[in-house]
Amino acid sequence: MTLANDKIILRGRKVVGGVAEGEALVTTDTISGWGGIDPRTGAVIETRHELRGQSFKDKVLVFPGAKGSSGWSHYFHLARLSGAAPKAMVFNVMTTKVALGAVVTRAPAVTDLDRDPLEVIATGDWVRVDGDAGTVEIIKKGGR
């Protein structure tokens, strides 16, 4: 992690290439695809999820990883086709669900960061994800 002015930079590795930026939506709960999200709106629908009712559409989704059904990639794929996909993904735990899901969402994605993004990034922070470089730049909310 480096601090340049008011910018925090995390370094990790590419999952999906490309560059995107947006407001962060952060959860410490793992996310289900099928049965966990509404692909038409990007809203989390899982009953006891802390993001229930909130949409990741056009947000930088920061989350621990994927759980649940193998429909994960299909539902994020559908979200992309509905225009409800996140702008980028930042996550901690690599699984086949989240890897394939990120690939078919085709949004820049990084993992294996040098600090826990769930601790560094808060909902509302402005985040720039460079998938090719494997970096995440964070401008804290109010710091901009």
Add this chain to the structure above:
Amino acid sequence: MMKLTEFERAMLDGAHGAAKARAMDLLVRYGEALGAERLVETGNVAGTWSVSNPVLRDFAKRGMDAVFSEFNLDSDEIVETPQAETLTCQLIQGIDPRSPEMRAAAGDASDLQNAGEAFFGKRGVAMMSTCTPYQVGNVPVMGEHCAWMESSAVIYCNGVLGARTNTEGRESTGAASITRRIPYWGYHIPENRRGTHLIEIDTEVDDIRDWGLLGYWVGDLVQEDIPVFTGARERPSLIKLKHFGAAAASSGGVEMYHIPGVTPEARDVEQAFGGRKSKATFRFGAAERRATWEKLNAGAKSNDIDFVMLGCPHNSIDQVRHVARLIEGRKVSTSSALWVFTPRAIKDVADRSGYTEIIEAAGGRVYVDTCPAISRLMPKGTKTVATDSAKQAHYLPAITGVQCWFGGVAECVDAAVTGRFAGVAP
């Protein structure tokens, strides 16, 4: 960059046709996202080519090749669907096209599903149409590299059969079926199959309800890790392990586990961990069992049951018989309904054996190919459901907005007869 064989490189470069080139492109992107070093050959694929999902309906108007290209290969270019190159089976689908009432409720989705079956069946996708391919003839052998979707089947494949699969998705199984390749990562690699947590069972874990509770509890606890169980007082059967695995893969992402002396990769606890140190030891006692029941049932308020759902994952033949014996000579309440879900191949056996007749005589139904969480079809006006499946109780409220009780099979059948759920916490 992943290392590709000459043959894989040729497929990627288009020497074996456009579909295989798109499939290899997806497998390379996916493998690199994972950090895999190479692909592995697979001879056993379980995925979905279904077009009955309401979201896909509009898309299907562009033709089956368009559905295949987008959803089974993640390809922007529409390619012609080639023949499957290996054993490939269709998992659970959107509706039971044999049921007139379900056909009526599903509208044109029924015709679409039939059209999809005809199209992909001819291209080598065996229409098993169940979440439990291992119950109807697709039983991989120990060590076999598979590419399976369906979390409850994946955990069964790894844990109970000792075959090797990650939880694949629609796109990766589509690509695997026509290339015989899948990333060599995760559970394909022997070292990754060793236990991570020791779980001491210290209470009665008896019927499928208890095994479901154990699975739901452990999935929440270990998430993607590999629990090793000691202290089971009896040897669990296929149906108990099926319910256990489905639950553990719903509350968490468990894809592998060991029950030393029962599952094939662990003679004893030492072999289950294979030299790895247990991250932690947890105890599943009466309090944990009760708390898990309460958690699963926390959202259910009314005891009036509109609908009883049995068969998630799909029921085996002995489970269908069990329901028939419980309901024989009784009647499903006019304010309720009883639907039993099983693979079509097993329903044929149930029909021949007279079980279907008994269930139908009592006012129940036996459906195939689907389940309410997938089809979103339930009896009209359903507000409160009772089920013997922790997995269905986990997903159904989120997907359809109903309240859901989780209980034992007999408690659920009683609820269908009385219209009231009277199940009690263990």
